[in-house]
Amino acid sequence: xxxxxxxxxxxxxxxxxxxxxxxxxxxxxxxxxxxxxxxxxxxxxxxxxxxxxxxxxxxxxxxxxxxxxxxxxxxxxxxxxxxxxxxxxxxxxxxxxxxxxxxxxxxxxxxxxxxxxxxxxxxxxxxxxxxxxxxxxxxxxxxxxxxxxxxxxxxxxxxxxxxxxxxxxxxxxxxxxxxxxxxxxxxxxxxxxxxxxxxxxxxxxxxxxxxxxxxxxxxxxxxxxxxxxxxxxxxxxxxxxxxxxxxxxxxxxxxxxxxxxxxxxxxxxxxxxxxxxxxxxxxxxxxxxxxxxxxxxxxxxxxxxxxxxxxxxxxxxxxxxxxxxxxxxxxxxxxxxxxxxxxxxxxxxxxxxxxxxxxxxxxx
Amino acid sequence: xxxxxxxxxxxxxxxxxxxxxxxxxxxxxxxxxxxxxxxxxxxxxxxxxxxxxxxxxxxxxxxxxxxxxxxxxxxxxxxxxxxxxxxxxxxxxxxxxxxxxxxxxxxxxxxxxxxxxxxxxxxxxxxxxxxxxxxxxxxxxxxxxxxxxxxxxxxxxxxxxxxxxxxxxxxxxxxxxxxxxxxxxxxxxxxxxxxxxxxxxxxxxxxxxxxxxxxxxxxxxxxxxxxxxxxxxxxxxxxxxxxxxxxxxxxxxxxxxxxxxxxxxxxxxxxxxxxxxxxxxxxxxxxxxxxxxxxxxxxxxxxxxxxxxxxxxxxxxxxxxxxxxxxxxxxxxxxxxxxxxxxxxxxxxxxxxxxxxxxxxxxxxxxxxxxxxxxxxxxxxxxxxxxxxxxxxxxxxxxxxxxxxxxxxxxxxxxxxxxxxxxxxxxxxxxxxxxxxxxxxxxxxxxxxxxxxxxxxxxxxxxxxxxxxxxxxxxxxxxxxxxxxxxxxxxxxxxxxxxxxxxxxxxxxxxxxxxxxxxxxxxxxxxxxxxxxxxxxxxxxxxxxx
Numbered sequence: 078x079x080x081x082x083x084x085x086x087x088x089x090x091x092x093x094x095x096x097x098x099x100x101x102x103x104x105x106x107x108x109x110x111x112x113x114x115x116x117x118x119x120x121x122x123x124x125x126x127x128x129x130x131x132x133x134x135x136x137x138x139x140x141x142x143x144x145x146x147x148x149x150x151x152x153x154x155x156x157x158x159x160x161x162x163x164x165x166x167x168x169x170x171x172x173x174x175x176x177x178x179x180x181x182x183x184x185x186x187x188x189x190x191x192x193x194x195x196x197x198x199x200x201x202x203x204x205x206x207x208x209x210x211x212x213x214x215x216x217x218x219x220x221x222x223x224x225x226x227x228x229x230x231x232x233x234x235x236x237x238x239x240x241x242x243x244x245x246x247x248x249x250x251x252x253x254x255x256x257x258x259x260x261x262x263x264x265x266x267x268x269x270x271x272x273x274x275x276x277x278x279x280x281x282x283x284x285x286x287x288x289x290x291x292x293x294x295x296x297x298x299x300x301x302x303x304x305x306x307x308x309x310x311x312x313x314x315x316x317x318x319x320x321x322x323x324x325x326x327x328x329x330x331x332x333x334x335x336x337x338x339x340x341x342x343x344x345x346x347x348x349x350x351x352x353x354x355x356x357x358x359x360x361x362x363x364x365x366x367x368x369x370x371x372x373x374x375x376x377x378x379x380x381x382x383x384x385x386x387x388x389x390x391x392x393x394x395x396x397x398x399x400x401x402x403x404x405x406x407x408x409x410x411x412x413x414x415x416x417x418x419x420x421x422x423x424x425x426x427x428x429x430x431x432x433x434x435x436x437x438x439x440x441x
Numbered sequence: 442x443x444x445x446x447x448x449x450x451x452x453x454x455x456x457x458x459x460x461x462x463x464x465x466x467x468x469x470x471x472x473x474x475x476x477x478x479x480x481x482x483x484x485x486x487x488x489x490x491x492x493x494x495x496x497x498x499x500x501x502x503x504x505x506x507x508x509x510x511x512x513x514x515x516x517x518x519x520x521x522x523x524x525x526x527x528x529x530x531x532x533x534x535x536x537x538x539x540x541x542x543x544x545x546x547x548x549x550x551x552x553x554x555x556x557x558x559x560x561x562x563x564x565x566x567x568x569x570x571x572x573x574x575x576x577x578x579x580x581x582x583x584x585x586x587x588x589x590x591x592x593x594x595x596x597x598x599x600x601x602x603x604x605x606x607x608x609x610x611x612x613x614x615x616x617x618x619x620x621x622x623x624x625x626x627x628x629x630x631x632x633x634x635x636x637x638x639x640x641x642x643x644x645x646x647x648x649x650x651x652x653x654x655x656x657x658x659x660x661x662x663x664x665x666x667x668x669x670x671x672x673x674x675x676x677x678x679x680x681x682x683x684x685x686x687x688x689x690x691x692x693x694x695x696x697x698x699x700x701x702x703x704x705x706x707x708x709x710x711x712x713x714x715x716x717x718x719x720x721x722x723x724x725x726x727x728x729x730x731x732x733x734x735x736x737x738x739x740x741x742x743x744x745x746x747x748x749x750x751x752x753x754x755x756x757x758x759x760x761x762x763x764x765x766x767x768x769x770x771x772x773x774x775x776x777x778x779x780x781x782x783x784x785x786x787x788x789x790x791x792x793x794x795x796x797x798x799x800x801x802x803x804x805x806x807x808x809x810x811x812x813x814x815x816x817x818x819x820x821x822x823x824x825x826x827x828x829x830x831x832x833x834x835x836x837x838x839x840x841x842x843x844x845x846x847x848x849x850x851x852x853x854x855x856x857x858x859x860x861x862x863x864x865x866x867x868x869x870x871x872x873x874x875x876x877x878x879x880x881x882x883x884x885x886x887x888x889x890x891x892x893x894x895x896x897x898x899x900x901x902x903x904x905x906x907x908x909x910x911x912x913x914x915x916x917x918x919x920x921x922x923x924x925x926x927x928x929x930x931x932x933x934x935x936x937x938x939x940x941x942x943x944x945x946x947x948x949x950x951x952x953x954x955x956x957x958x959x960x961x962x963x964x965x966x967x968x969x970x971x972x973x974x975x976x977x978x979x980x981x982x983x984x985x986x987x
Contacts, residue, residue: 082546082879084865085785085806085813086467086622090827090872092820143818150820192821192873315826364825369839371829413840420857421462421696421834422709 096151098313100158102304103359107162109300113220113293117166117233122158124170124237125177129157132181140186152191156180159359160199163352163399164206165217167228167236167252172210176202196406197366200399207399215395216252217262220293223284226251263291264351265395267342276339290350298349305358314362317374322357323348325382333390347386356381356398366406372416373409380405453666454685456655459704461697463833464689465866467622467786469661474747475625477755479633482771488530488556488762489797490516491543495597497523502554508535511565513738516554519586525599525800526589528738529556530760532563544765544782544799548792556762567736578607578648581733588732589739589800593724594693595783597801600725610649611717614702615642615726617658617665618686618693621784624804626743627723629756631658631665634727635672639681641726644733645719646680654681656723657698661688690786691864695720697833709860724803744768744802749809750777762797768805769794777807785813786865820873828867828877834860838867842877845884850891853884861885 110118133153137144157177164173180202188194207214221227228236228251235241236251261269263286270280280286289295308314326347333341347353352360361367361381368377381401388397493499500517510516510529517527537555542548570576570584586601594616615638619627631638646652658666666683673681684702686692696707699718707713713720721729724742731737740760747754752773759768765780780791782802798805806813828838837856844852861881868877 082876082882083783083785083787083789083863084869084878085779085781085788085790085808086865086869087817087874088465088467088870090870091817091874092823092872095825095872146818147820152823190821192823364823367824369824369826369829370837417837417840417856418829418835420709420836420860421700422706422711422860423857424708 092150092152095313096155098308098311099155099359100151102308102313103158103162103301103355105304106297106301106355109293109296110162110166113222113297114166114218115221115228115233116230117168117218117228117237118162120170120234120237121161121164121166121168121173124173125157125161125164126154128174128177129153129181132178133186136182136186137190140190142190147191150191153181153185156185156198156202159355160202162355162359163199163203165214167216167218167233168206168213169240170237172206172213176206179205192365194365195409197360197363197402199363200360200402200406203399204403207394215261215265218252219285220291223292224251224253226253262351262395263294264389266291268389268395271340277342278339289348290346294351295349298354301354301358305354308358308362314358314364315371315374317371318362318367318378319357321375321378322361322382322385323353325379326353326386327382328379329383329386330390333386341390347389351389351396352398353385356385356402360398361402361405366402366409368409368412368416370413370416370418372418373412376412376416377405377409380408453660453683455682456684456702457704458684458686459701461689461692461700461833462835463831463866464691464697465831465869466688467690467869469688470623470747471625471628471661474623474745474754474756475628477753479629479743479756479758481758482768484531484558484560484562484760485763485767485771486558487536487764488533488558488760489541489764489795490527490530490554490556490762491541491797491799492517492527492552492554493543494527494761494799495525495591495599495801497521497525497599499552500524500527502538502552504535504538504554506535506538509533509559510535510556511563513567513740514565515587515738516556519599523599523602525591525597526587526738527554527761528589528740529565530740530762531556531558532561533558542793542796544791544796544802546789546792553797554762564737569736570733573644573647573733581644581648584733585729588728588737590725590728590732591739591800592722593728593742593800593803594722595787595801595803597799600721600729603719603721604645604648606714606719607649609717610652610714610719612653612655612703612719613642613646613649614698614713614718614720615654615656615723616693616695616698616720617656617662617669617723618698619662620659620688620690620693621786621788621804622690623747623806624745624784625747626745626756626803628662628665629745630723630727630743631662632668635665635668636676637730638723638726639669639672639676639678640734641728641730642681642721643676643678644729645721645726649719652680654678655684655702656681657684657686657692657702659688659692660685690866691833691862694833694862694864696862739800742800742802744798745804746772746807747804748774748777748781748807749812750775750807759798759802761800764795764797765791765805766794768798769807772807774807775809778810779806779808779813781806781808781813786869787863817874819875822871822873822875825872827870827872831866831870833864833866834862836861838877838881841884842875842880845880848887850884850888854888858884858888 130148130153134144134148137147160177160180180198184196184198184201185194218228232251266283266285267277267280285291305319309316327344330342330344330347334343361378368374384401384404385397388394388400492502498520501520502517504510504516511532512529514529515526516529519525533556535554536557540550541553543551582601582604590600591597592600617627617631642654646654656669666685669683686701691697692701699713700706705716707716728739741758743756744759745756746768769777780794781788782791783789783804785806822839822842824839826839832838840856841853841858844856858881863878863881865878871877
C-alpha cells in the first residue's frame, strides 16, 4: 500500500528480523542439545522446517495469498524450529512431519494465518504428538556420555528415516543408558521413581541426575537461558513473560518443597529441567498467542509457571510446558480485556465505569 | 493524576522533569537545516491565500478582484470568534477570489484569494503599541485578534481564544520542544530572535497575574538554550524558567510536554486551562511580540525547507500564500519525489505543489526517492506490543487496530480511540509495517460521520413525526369541520323540514278555510248535505297526507 498519510518515517525493523533473531538466539541451546543428544536434533530440525515451509506455501496458495512475501516473514520457519527443538532426537520422521504440518495447517491457518491464531502452533503440534504417541514422545536418547551405545550420525539418520540403525542395532539398544534401560528425561525419571514409592533423594541418586537437574539438561537449559536473555536485551521479547513464568514456578514449587522435600522437587530443579527455559523465553513469548498488555503478560507468565509445576507434580505427564502454554493461550482474550492500561488523562478504565453504571441500572 | 516521579538526569533543566510513557527516537535529520542562518527567498509572483488557513471557520474576504492591497492590509475578516483575520502577505493586486487546491491531504479545493505581487513589498501603515502598561487585557487581546495571530505550533488554533480564559492560570508554558525530525524553525527562531520570543512570552504573561513562565525545550537544542538564557539575562526577566526535557518524540505534544514539565495529566475531556496552564509555541510568542511592539500583523512565518532533494536546506521567512512550487524553485531543488508539509511523523503529503503555505506550515520536506521509504507491504499484526510500548497516551494500539480493521467501532471507542493523538509512534515502530494511524483516522472519521448521520437521522425522524402529526391534525381538523358542516346541514335541513310542516299546516288550514267557504257557498245555493260529507273526507285525507 502506498502510504499517503503520516508517519513517513519508519524504524528499520521487521517481523522477518525478529524471527531471525529468535532462531539465532536458540543456537546455543541447539548446539548443547546436539552435543548431548546427537545429530538427531538437527535432522528433526531439517525435517520440521522443510515440512513447515512446504505446508505454509501450499496453504497460502490454496488461500490465494501471496506466497513468497508471507513465507519470508519467517513465522512458519520459527514454529517448526521451536517444535523440532522440543522433539526427542530419534523421533520417526513422519511424526515430525505430522506434528509440524498440523501446527501450520490447523493451529495457524485454520484461524486465518499469522497473527490470528489463538494457540501457539508449535505447542499444538507438540501436544498432538504427545497425546498420540506418548511413548515415542517421552523416550529420549541417553546423554552421549551415559549411553551404552553412543549413536553415530549414520545411525541417527537411519533410525529417524527407516526405524532401524545401519548395523541393525535396534532403536531400543541405542536408547539405552548406563543401567540398560530405555532413557527418559530427568523429570520423567523422577516421576516414575516417585510412582514406584521412592523418595526424591533416592530418585536423585540415579546417574542421569546431577548438578542443577540432569546430565546435559542443565546445560541445555542454561544455553536457552543465555539465548533468551539475549532476546530480552535486544527487546525482541518482553521481559515480563519469562520472568513471570519462572516466578510462577517458584511460588508454587517452593512451598511444596518446604512442606515435603521428599516428595516435591527443589524449585531450581524445575527451572533447569525439561523444556523450562526453552518454554519461558521462546515458547511462551510468542507474541501472537501471548497476552499483549503489560499486566496481562505477568498473569500469563505466572499462570504458565504455576500450571507447569502442578502438572509436573500431580499430573500424568513428566513435562507440562506445552499444556500450560495452551491453557493460558485460552485465557488470553479475557486476560487482555481485564488488563487494559489506564489511558492518559483517564482516572479509570471506561469499561469499568460503564460496567458500574450497568450494575447500577441492574440494581434498579 | 500525578504518577510519574521527577528524574534529575535532564541536562541543565532548571525545574524537575517528569517522565512520559512511550515515545520513540527517530533519526533527527535536523542538522542540515539548523546550521545555516535564517534567510529570505525572492518574492513569489503570485500568492494563494487559503481562507481556511486556520483552525475554525473560513475567513470572509473583504477585498474584490482588481483591488490593490498593501502588505499587512486586512483582506479577510474572521467569521465568528473561532476564526482569524487574514492580511495581505505582500503588496499587489487581487487577481482572483476562487477555488484553488489547498494544503490538505485530501487535495480538495477551497476558496482562496490570489494576489499578484507588485514586487515592491510595501507595508501598509503600522501602528505599534508603545506602552503595554496602559492597555487593559481586552485591548491586548483585541490587538492579537486583529493581527491574525494563531498558534504557530502546527494546529493554528486562534490564539485569542486560548488567551481568553484568565481565571486561575498560574503557569505559561512555552512549547519549544520541537520534537519532530527535520523541523528546526523554532530552534532557529530562538537562536536568532530569543529576545523577541521572550518579550512575546512577557506580553502573554501580562494578561495574567503572578504567572510563572516555563520554556519546555528538548536537550538537543543547546544553542537555543544558551540564546534564551542570554536573552533572559539581558532583559532581566527572572520569572522565566527553562525546562530541559530529554530528546524523545513526541515530547512536543501539548499533553506530553505538560506531563514532562509538571508531572500532571490533563484529565480526559478537560483543557490545560483547567490545570491552571496555558501553552503557546515559541513562534506564537514571536508573532505576538511583532503584533504588539511592531504593529505587524501575521503575514509570514519561519519555515524549514529541507529534505534530500532540497539544495539549500535551512529556515526561511516565507510569506503566507507563497506557492510550494516557488519554494522548490527558489531553493534550486531537484524535483522532489514527495513533498511533505509538516514533519515526517505528523505531516502530510501534498497532493500538488501549487498550494500556498498557510499559518500552520512549519516545514516542507522535499523528499528524494527512497528518503522516506515506505512502500513496504503491510504484514499481519503479530501483537508484539512494540506499538504499546511506544504509545505516549498509554493506549493499546494493537487492540485499536484489531477493532478498527474489523469495523468494530464501538470496541475501538471502548479502547479510547479518541485519546489517540495520531503522533505516529506506533506505526513508526511496527515491525509489520502496518499504517496504524491511517486505520485510526479511518475509524475516527467513520465514527464521526456515523454520529452526524445519527443526528441527521434523529432530526429526520423528528421532522417525519412532526409532519405525520401535522397531517393527522389537519385530517382531524378537516374531519371536525366536515362533521360540523354536516351537523349544520342536518340542522338546517331539520329546520327546513319544520318550516315545511308549518307551511303545510298553513296550507291545510287555508284549504280547510277555502273548503268551508265553498261548502258555505254550496249550502247557500242548493243546501245539499252529501257535499259537506265529501268535503269532510277530503279534509281528513289531506290531513292524513300531512
